[in-house]
Amino acid sequence: MKVVYIWGHMRPTLSQRTILAVTASLIFLVVFLLAVFLQQKDESGQQTAEATGPGLALPALDDDRYNWIGSRIYQNEAMGKAQYLTHWNEGEDFPSMGIGHFIWFPRGVDAPFDESFPAMVSHVKQQAGELARLPVWLEDLEPFDAPWDSKQEFDQAWASAEMTELREWLERTAQWQARFIVAAFEQRWQDLDIPAGRKQQMTGQVQQLVGTAQGLFAVIDYYNFKGLGTNPRERYQGQGWGLIQVLEAMPYPVPEGHDPVLLFRDSAAVRLSLRVELAPPERNEVRWLEGWLKRLDGYLAEPAPLEQGS
Numbered sequence: 245m246k247v248v249y250i251w252g253h254m255r256p257t258l259s260q261r262t263i264l265a266v267t268a269s270l271i272f273l274v275v276f277l278l279a280v281f282l283q284q285k286d287e288s289g290q291q292t293a294e295a296t297g298p299g300l301a302l303p304a305l306d307d308d309r310y311n312w313i314g315s316r317i318y319q320n321e322a323m324g325k326a327q328y329l330t331h332w333n334e335g336e337d338f339p340s341m342g343i344g345h346f347i348w349f350p351r352g353v354d355a356p357f358d359e360s361f362p363a364m365v366s367h368v369k370q371q372a373g374e375l376a377r378l379p380v381w382l383e384d385l386e387p388f389d390a391p392w393d394s395k396q397e398f399d400q401a402w403a404s405a406e407m408t409e410l411r412e413w414l415e416r417t418a419q420w421q422a423r424f425i426v427a428a429f430e431q432r433w434q435d436l437d438i439p440a441g442r443k444q445q446m447t448g449q450v451q452q453l454v455g456t457a458q459g460l461f462a463v464i465d466y467y468n469f470k471g472l473g474t475n476p477r478e479r480y481q482g483q484g485w486g487l488i489q490v491l492e493a494m495p496y497p498v499p500e501g502h503d504p505v506l507l508f509r510d511s512a513a514v515r516l517s518l519r520v521e522l523a524p525p526e527r528n529e530v531r532w533l534e535g536w537l538k539r540l541d542g543y544l545a546e547p548a549p550l551e552q553g554s
Contacts, residue, residue, distance in 0.1 A: 300433050300447050302454055305426065307419065314422030317465055318343035320539050329414040330407055332395045335527060339390055339398055342414045343421045344468045351389040356477035360428070362388050367424040368417050376417050379409040429467045436474065438488075446491045452498065458505045462543035466490065466512060469539070480522035485515045509540045516540075 305313075315324070321344055322328035332339040337353050340346065341361050348361035365388075368376045385391065392398040401407055414421070433450070436443055453459035466487055471478060473486020483489075493511045498504045516536050523529040 300430070300450055300454075302426070302430060303460060310419050310422045310426070313426070313461060313464060314343055314418045316461060316542075317422065317425065317468060318418060320465060320469070320542065321345040326411050326415050329411045330402065332392075332398045334395070336395070339392065339395075341410070343418050344425055346421075348390040350391075350393055351387070356475070358471055358475055358478075361390075363428070364421060364424045367427065368420040371423065372417055372420040376413075376420060379406065379413055381406050382410060382413075425468045426464055429464055429472075432467075432472050432474075436472070436488075445496055446488060449491050449494060449496060449498075449504075452504050453508060456505065458543055458545065459508070462505055462508055463487070465539075465543070466508075470512075470516070480519055480524075483518055483522055485519040490515050505543055509543050512540050513537055 303309075318324050321340075322331065329343070330339065330341055331345065337355050338347055338349050338359075341348055342364060344360070344364070346361035346364045347355075347357055347359045349355065349359050365378070365382075369378065390398075392401060433447075438446075450463055453463050471486040473484045473488040473490075475486075478484055478486060490508065490512045493514060494504075494507050495502075498507060517533065520529045520533045
């Protein structure tokens with residue numbers, strides 16, 4: 245390599261200067277492209293946030309409010325009576341447990357409904373500590389399937405020491421079951437995978453509803469009662485009856501002067517009536533419709549106001 249010295253210093257040749265210039269240009273180009281990419285990414289994130297809107301924010305709930313929600317769900321599901329904390333409905337393939345009548349599948353049952361009892365038990369164990377110590381027989385159950393194969397077997401075991409112990413545990417942990425229902429709703433709503441515009445609209449509807457005590461209870465109770473509406477197996481002739489189907493059938497935005505809770509009740513009544521109409525005849529679901537509609541009417545009851553959370 246030919247090197248020329250000037251005043252005791254080494255001067256780059258023409259080829260070296262060319263290489264340095266090209267290298268500097270490449271570095272500048274990389275930095276420029278990186279800056280453009282980061283700007284586009286930031287703008288994309290902002291656009292996504294604008295498209296999806298803010299997340300759902302439920303009101304702040306203290307022990308009294310959880311007790312209030314839990315007691316009303318307990319009344320709706322089990323008439324507020326401990327004897328119905330362990331129950332197996334006629335025509336069902338599984339028992340329902342606790343204040344929310346959480347579904348618990350026996351081994352081998354594959355019903356088209358969301359099982360929730362195992363998740364509730366796990367949540368309560370983690371959150372309630374010593375209060376939630378499970379009956380030994382339940383703790384040792386492996387796999388964690390309902391240990392009765394039929395309604396007849398369940399009914400025969402209803403008065404057993406084990407079943408009595410389970411009802412006592414369910415009664416003792418009622419507030420924590422209510423906390424589970426609310427927490428499960430919040431998580432599932434956050435994870436709801438639907439088009440951004442549709443989710444933004446329905447989040448706005450729910451946010452408006454939960455601004456009142458009646459609306460908050462209506463949303464939480466209906467979610468626990470008939471599900472979110474995302475299970476494709478919970479359909480009759482392609483029609484669902486979950487929370488998102490009720491919201492979709494509501495007018496949006498709510499017309500001025502109209503009560504959103506009343507509109508929610510009316511929409512839910514239409515969806516449940518349609519469910520009964522489309523249900524397989526052998527299920528005879530019309531026997532439940534009157535009670536379902538009465539439950540919806542309860543959403544219009546006037547409770548003490550709830551404090552709005554931040």
